[in-house]
Amino acid sequence: MLEILECTEYIELILLNKDARMISALEQYDPQIYELLRQEEVRQSGCIRLIPSENYISKAVMIATGSCLTNKYSEGYPNKRYYEGQQVTDLIETVAIERAKKIFKADHANVQPYSGSIANLAALNALVEPGDTIMGLALSSGGHLTHGSKANITSMFFNSVSYEVNESGWLDYNAIEESAKKYKPKVIISGTTAYPRAIDFQKFEEIAKKVGAYHLSDIAHISGLVVAGLHMSPVPYADIVSTTTHKTLRGPRGGMLLCREEHAKNVDRTVFPGQQGGPHMHTITAIAVALAEADTAEFILYSKQVIKNAKRLSEKIMEYGFDLVSGGTDNHLMLIDLRKRNTKGKVLAKALDRARIVTNFNTVPGDDASPFNPNGLRIGTPAITTRGMKEDQMDIIASFINTVAENVDKDTVIEKVGREVLLLCSQFPVPEHFIIPTTKNAIF
Numbered sequence: 085m086l087e088i089l090e091c092t093e094y095i096e097l098i099l100l101n102k103d104a105r106m107i108s109a110l111e112q113y114d115p116q117i118y119e120l121l122r123q124e125e126v127r128q129s130g131c132i133r134l135i136p137s138e139n140y141i142s143k144a145v146m147i148a149t150g151s152c153l154t155n156k157y158s159e160g161y162p163n164k165r166y167y168e169g170q171q172v173t174d175l176i177e178t179v180a181i182e183r184a185k186k187i188f189k190a191d192h193a194n195v196q197p198y199s200g201s202i203a204n205l206a207a208l209n210a211l212v213e214p215g216d217t218i219m220g221l222a223l224s225s226g227g228h229l230t231h232g233s234k235a236n237i238t239s240m241f242f243n244s245v246s247y248e249v250n251e252s253g254w255l256d257y258n259a260i261e262e263s264a265k266k267y268k269p270k271v272i273i274s275g276t277t278a279y280p281r282a283i284d285f286q287k288f289e290e291i292a293k294k295v296g297a298y299h300l301s302d303i304a305h306i307s308g309l310v311v312a313g314l315h316m317s318p319v320p321y322a323d324i325v326s327t328t329t330h331k332t333l334r335g336p337r338g339g340m341l342l343c344r345e346e347h348a349k350n351v352d353r354t355v356f357p358g359q360q361g362g363p364h365m366h367t368i369t370a371i372a373v374a375l376a377e378a379d380t381a382e383f384i385l386y387s388k389q390v391i392k393n394a395k396r397l398s399e400k401i402m403e404y405g406f407d408l409v410s411g412g413t414d415n416h417l418m419l420i421d422l423r424k425r426n427t428k429g430k431v432l433a434k435a436l437d438r439a440r441i442v443t444n445f446n447t448v449p450g451d452d453a454s455p456f457n458p459n460g461l462r463i464g465t466p467a468i469t470t471r472g473m474k475e476d477q478m479d480i481i482a483s484f485i486n487t488v489a490e491n492v493d494k495d496t497v498i499e500k501v502g503r504e505v506l507l508l509c510s511q512f513p514v515p516e517h518f519i520i521p522t523t524k525n526a527i528f
């Protein structure tokens with residue numbers, strides 16, 4: 085076999101065989117779940133996924149996520165564990181930490197948070213005491229629940245106040261400074277979940293310094309763009325940076341905290357034992373793989389295309405007469421403001437889903453409708469760009485969205501779009517590998 089196959093092909097064959105064995109075991113022992121998983125795989129390949137927080141991970145990340153590390157308990161940190169048998173886990177977590185520090189240029193990294201939400205809570209707990217005032221972007225302006233929303237535990241632990249975007253949907257740094265002077269928060273949170281424009285983290289730091297606040301920056305959405313050097317990094321300007329690992333960063337579902345050395349002990353203490361028990365070592369393993377993938381020229385090209393696609397999609401959507409919050413995008417996402425049309429976000433999202441275009445309904449700044457039936461639709465390009473779609477396909481997708489929006493009640497039109505979507509998807513199969521295997525990321 086080795087005589088006729090190149091070494092990389094041989095490795096690939098072994099992995100595929102292993103993968104096939106894992107799949108056939110599931111098929112044998114739990115045919116119902118196997119079948120449901122297969123159906124989901126087919127769904128993901130047969131639709132245009134525009135939810136900006138979703139992506140397709142590589143086979144390498146997928147294999148690491150589903151690996152034997154699921155079996156291991158590793159409470160503690162490398163070389164300071166509460167369970168034995170950590171000969172390998174210590175090395176894997178160290179590799180993940182070093183890769184995170186390298187690509188984000190951070191003093192310290194904690195790769196254990198189970199998710200972005202718990203990472204944010206841990207970051208807040210590392211900086212301030214319960215009852216202290218925190219200030220983040222309002223949910224209705226594109227902030228995240230964990231930035232002090234009334235519905236979230238962060239507003240129960242802390243006294244949460246918020247700032248908002250202006251009428252045109254932009255962050256207004258003068259207004260943020262005014263709010264900071266008025267409320268005197270101990271932490272100012274920068275970062276967003278539904279904001280299409282670039283964020284000036286240096287300005288946030290200046291405002292925080294003026295009022296004696298810490299600066300926590302949540303780059304869950306844009307961390308891939310930051311790593312690729314396409315968006316300002318908050319690392320030099322924030323006390324702590326939190327991120328998810330599964331959005332533009334294209335890793336497994338997880339969270340991560342980066343910080344200045346002075347906060348390292350507090351950050352580690354609040355994650356474990358402060359909030360969590362055993363780290364999910366299978367996720368940390370997959371994070372390590374994803375960080376290596378992000379440390380490549382291919383990832384920079386991918387991230388550039390994510391932004392190019394978002395810009396093109398937003399231009400085309402506006403040409404069809406849709407309003408976009410802030411009039412466009414600088415990053416991977418855009419927010420369609422439907423207030424001037426007689427379709428609500430949820431109605432459009434459901435119609436699009438029937439046409440195999442997956443989005444999420446969202447409030448828009450100044451929206452007086454409830455978050456359950458808001459006037460906006462949030463869409464983004466990370467997943468479709470991973471499939472290799474480019475500007476020409478953005479034109480087609482914009483026309484699909486327009487057709488569905490104009491025919492939300494017409495099943496025959498929606499079904500026709502659905503068939504065209506399938507055809508488009510068939511030209512862009514979900515890829516399994518994004519980078520050329522390398523040893524340059526090895527940590528010794």
Ligand SMILES: Cc1ncc(COP(=O)(O)O)c(C=O)c1O
Nearest residue numbers: 199200201228276277302304328
């Ligand atoms: C800005 C921001 N922070 C935090 C989170 C929470 O991440 P997770 O869903 O992993 O808890 C999200 C998720 O959408 C987000 O957009």
